[in-house]
């Protein structure tokens with residue numbers, strides 16, 4: 001059985017004080033992690049304070065990115081080995097904003113996926129599509145090719161722990177979520193791609209999330225779909241009350 005995962009991605013928002021405040025307010029209001037898992041991904045500069053404030057076992061603190069080397073002369077980068085040492089389990093890799101603004105290629109994303117697995121953490125691998133590609137029918141190939149490239153050389157034993165997020169660029173931060181059916185189509189396609197690369201068994205273990213303008217009003221409809229195991233929410237995860245509303249979605 002795949003445990004639902006409600007994850008927030010704060011992007012480049014919040015100060016240390018604001019982050020600690022948020023964690024202190026939500027930590028004892030979250031469900032048991034064997035019912036619904038919850039996570040907040042935050043900028044590297046906030047993570048240690050968030051880990052210290054996160055006294056319970058109900059919330060996972062995650063990183064939004066890391067480099068593909070553990071150490072060396074890479075000024076300004078975040079070491080996956082240091083993230084592991086801090087006690088993190090999840091790292092977002094390949095978010096569309098990393099691909100678009102920081103020129104992350106499929107090859108870089110593949111190296112980062114390996115670096116996360118090598119450090120015994122789990123990547124939340126993001127793949128996107130554009131409205132142009134969706135309208136022309138090209139989006140299918142685009143999503144398949146991003147997932148395939150990111151998983152090159154990843155073993156079946158690693159792949160079964162994967163989390164993959166389907167995030168159409170046109171739905172991110174636009175207030176225009178994909179419909180629940182569109183989200184299900186994208187997540188189904190990702191699961192099929194994993195089945196083609198590995199097996200049905202592994203595809204059934206991988207958790208697939210939808211991200212793009214998720215909010216308390218649309219979360220239930222999205223979570224009701226067979227191939228959607230969770231959400232990756234940006235804007236709606238910044239406010240404590242709204243994040244808790246996402247977590248309390250009703251099937």
Ligand SMILES: O=C[C@H](O)COP(=O)(O)O
Pocket residue numbers: 009095167171172173174175211212213214232233234235236
């Ligand atoms: O990682 C999260 C996504 O980019 C979605 O962001 P959003 O919920 O603000 O549209």
